[in-house]
Amino acid sequence: MSRAGVTGSAPTGSAPTGAALTGAGLTGAGGPDGELLGRVFLTRVLEPGDGTAGRWVREWGVGEMVRRLRGGGTAPAGVSGQRWAGLLARARQAEPERDLEVARAAGARFVCPGDAEWPGQLDGLGDGRPLGLWVRGRAGLRMWALRSVAVVGARACTEYGAHMAVTLAAGLAERGWVVVSGGAYGIDGAAHRGALGAGGATVAVLACGVDRPYPRGHTQLINRIAEQGLVVGELPPGDHPTPSRFIVRNRVIAALTRGTVVVEAALRSGSLVTARAAQRLGRHTMGVPGPATSAQSAGVHELLRGEATLVTDAAEVVELVGDMGDLAPVRRGPVLPRDLLAPGARQVLAALPGRECATAREIARGVPTTEDDAIARLYELGALGYVERHGDGWKLTRQAMTSVRGGRDVC
Amino acid sequence: MSRAGVTGSAPTGSAPTGAALTGAGLTGAGGPDGELLGRVFLTRVLEPGDGTAGRWVREWGVGEMVRRLRGGGTAPAGVSGQRWAGLLARARQAEPERDLEVARAAGARFVCPGDAEWPGQLDGLGDGRPLGLWVRGRAGLRMWALRSVAVVGARACTEYGAHMAVTLAAGLAERGWVVVSGGAYGIDGAAHRGALGAGGATVAVLACGVDRPYPRGHTQLINRIAEQGLVVGELPPGDHPTPSRFIVRNRVIAALTRGTVVVEAALRSGSLVTARAAQRLGRHTMGVPGPATSAQSAGVHELLRGEATLVTDAAEVVELVGDMGDLAPVRRGPVLPRDLLAPGARQVLAALPGRECATAREIARGVPTTEDDAIARLYELGALGYVERHGDGWKLTRQAMTSVRGGRDVC
Structure with a gap:
């Protein structure tokens, strides 16, 4: 078949x-x-x-x-x-x-509820849950989504906003977190680029067919994300975005992730829809402050006057989203026995040095595989609690070392 | 005697x-x-x-x-x-x-617990309550403090911070609120100037003798505050400030006012002491956000990640501090019968037109008295619920008009 x-x-x-x-x-x-x-x-x-x-x-x-x-x-x-x-x-x-x-010709698969790759947290959307998701990229969506944060914001952002989005996303990637955004101009693009630039994992959730990058000016960026990360969407191949599709897309970003950070947003910005969806879903909602004189921060400040938490760097974001008890398996070591890992992931795990750090490139050479493939596997292994990112390198977690040395897996 | x-x-x-x-x-x-x-x-x-x-x-x-x-x-x-x-x-x-x-030669009086001018809310400081306050200026401290907000912040502020302090203080003054600060360089000075510039009421709480303006570069500003507002301090004439005196002075600013707004503050800034004192006293604590990249906003952001409320303009501050039930008599009309008003205040009240707005200058001409004296009386009458400020003008409150027309006072 x-x-x-x-x-x-x-x-x-x-x-x-x-x-x-x-x-x-x-x-x-x-x-x-x-x-x-x-x-x-x-x-x-x-x-x-x-x-x-x-x-x-x-x-x-x-x-x-x-x-x-x-x-x-x-x-x-x-x-x-x-x-x-x-x-x-x-x-x-x-x-x-x-x-x-x-x-398939565009390199996309269809993942639907019940599949092993289906991110169960999307079920929180109830009857508004996607019928399924079209996915481009080699990583497993479910694993990546386990340790992911949305970084979203205004299309017409300021230089300050773009700087914050790049820095925040790079910092999250360096801490082993997957950065999810909407692939748009402005804050979204800056967030994706920040994660990619740090050799990190990023997911673009589009409001159109995943074979039809939108906006057109981001064709190269979105194709790059499909190589190093994942491009995801509800709409079938070739379908185009509409204003209402952008808005309903935002609920998927909110539901996939452990929390949503709004970097810049004017009053009535679409990013606030994502933030409010995150709040309704019980996810963390965060905002990056800006000058009180900036219209592009007014929407964020409105959020921060409500339930959202003010964050100024990646460490503060991780402090919040990493503290979710049973949703944070990585803090407590591997949650899946090694022999249940897919072969590609097992190979990457085997290529990690005993106690030292190695870069994704060095690990890829040891498998051997491509660097992009190694990154995909490493973030999955990270979500499962086997490895941790330290700056530019990856190493086994203490629990993984114990389980490897002891010949047993910690479940 | x-x-x-x-x-x-x-x-x-x-x-x-x-x-x-x-x-x-x-x-x-x-x-x-x-x-x-x-x-x-x-x-x-x-x-x-x-x-x-x-x-x-x-x-x-x-x-x-x-x-x-x-x-x-x-x-x-x-x-x-x-x-x-x-x-x-x-x-x-x-x-x-x-x-x-x-x-007395410097135009100062001594107000102590039990005096009619003593601001009762200072008793919240317990055994740390001031022994008394030296006061320069014609207004009644107790009345002014009833409708006051502290606007404080870094000495080494940015242009953005100074802009926000001036704008906020002017907006508060225009809404009939008294702006309290510490007379220092930077945010404090900008807050006082903003209130003065809007023809408003401001109180400088000094960490030295009120006859000995500090910093020296603010001699003119502080003398101007003594003319149009109030200069207040715990230390006897001629006494000089010390680092610890600046710190303990901050508790008086916090205790006098209904809430404290920190405009800019680095981590470990003295303004955060004022904010924390306000929190301990159950007053509202507010912070003005700034760029996450600014060291001068880092202390404010730390506050905002705690219990403090983010504010971006005077309306948001008033929304918060104005909503304090029985501490906000002005919303419910006069709280003191007219015949208990001091003669100066009665004369200013009589000089207000029936239903129209008049500027402090016009009212002063009708008494007659100086404009500074009229301002002092108007803010007191405001705290007592007789008058309201509308932009640059003052008018009788509805309740005051009723009580004047009916020949009876609302108590």
Whole structure:
């Protein structure tokens, strides 16, 4: 059975991901592959974050939902005929097998609820949970999201804001944290660049198809993120962003991460939507202060007058998000036995020196693999508690050393 | 009986203040005048904020305390001989009648606990309460302190900090609030100037004798404050500031006011002492954010990561400090019957037009009196709920109009 959307290197630590292009199909009763193909179909028909449709999916199941939309019958009780007709029109155009092929050609896979790579914290979005996520990049999304922080802010940022975003993201990357942002101009771009520049891990959550970088001026940046990090989105290949899609995208950024830092935001900025979503989800909400005279800091200051915490550097962010008890496995050593690690991750782990630090490049040479691949594995191993980043180097955690020496894993 | 330290114009709304230079003297059993002269004597002997000595005063009474220090006996139980000898040496040099004379020549009076002009909220300092306050200026300290906010910060401030202090203080003055600060270079000076420039009320609390402006470069500013506002201090005439006196002075700023705003402060800045004192006293503590890259904002950001509230303009400050229930009489109209007002204040009240706004200058012309005197009375009438400031003008509050029209006062 062929696997749709699996790139050359399968995500570490994740179980089989992808959908059958043939076999159990859209009209079948389901099964894992039918479920996945059904969800791919639904990402083409339903708008992201549509809570009503999400409720249908929950109540009827994916198979039944697909059947109703494919069948072209009358609207369910309580749904306007016009709305239902719009969905049926979209359903007639949907070609999920083709979407998976296009995605695969662009190096993207489709990850959906129930997959080993699915970040469980997205379930906090309830019926507004994504139907699935299109993912470009070699790292495992679930592992990376475990130790991630969102750094977001204004498109029209000041030099001060850009400086803070770069510095903060670099500092987070140096502490082994994954920086999540929206790939936009301004603060978002600065955050991604800060993480990349520090040889760190970053995730761009787009409001369009992951094969269609937006904004166009960030095509190179987003492709670079797909190489060294992950590019993620709810929309099927080729789909374009709209103002409302930017807004609903923000809930995914908030839900994926342990906390959201807003670097600069004017009053009524979209970044405040991300921050408020994070608050509703019980995540940490943080803001970087700026001059009280700066309109680009006014939205952040409004947040800080509420529940958000003021942060001025990466250490303060980590102090907050790292203190989440059972969500911070890295502080207490490995949480997954070594023999359950994916082969790629096991090889990288084996290439680490006993007690010394090594750079990602040195480790990659020892495997051997590419530096980008080594970085992807190292951040996953970091999330699992095996390794820690120290400045530019990586080393085994004390607990990992004990478990390696003792021949046993700490679970 | 002569009144010591009463300037040409007695403070409005305050009962007789001052001390007999003759008659019931230091060795007498007390009475109001003996008590006052005894406290003047003690300000020369004891350091401000000395809680142990404050306890003696509370337990023994002023008269007994003076007798023991004048008598030159042995140290009380639990007090080191060296310390007691130091106090006795100071006591031998003290000349309270002369201090009062020097103060009067400099236009200063002595206000002490029990006086009608004494700001009762200073009692929150417990045994660290000032023995009394030397006051220069025509306004009544107690009335002004009722509606006052401290604006403090770094001596070595940035242009941004100075700009914020001036703007904030001017905005507070325009809303009828009294701006209290320490008369220092940097933020303090900018706050005083902002209030003065807006034709507003300001109080400088000095760490030295009120006849001896410090820093010398602020001589003109402090003299101007004594004309339009109030200059206040615990130390007797001619006394000089020391590092520890600056620190203990800050508790008076915190205790006098409804809240403290720190505009700029480096880590370990003295302004943070004021803010923490305000917190301990249950007053509002506020901070103005700045760039996270600015060392002069680092102390403020530390405060804001704790209990302090972020503020960016005067409206936000007033929103906070104005919401203190029974401490905010002005919101609910006059709290003192008109016939209990001092004659100067009654005249200013009578000079206000029925429903229109008038500037302090226009009102002064109607009394007639000086503009500075009219300002002093207007802020007192504001604290009592009779008048409100609107931009550059003053008008009767609705409640005051009702009480004037109806011929009755609202109590």
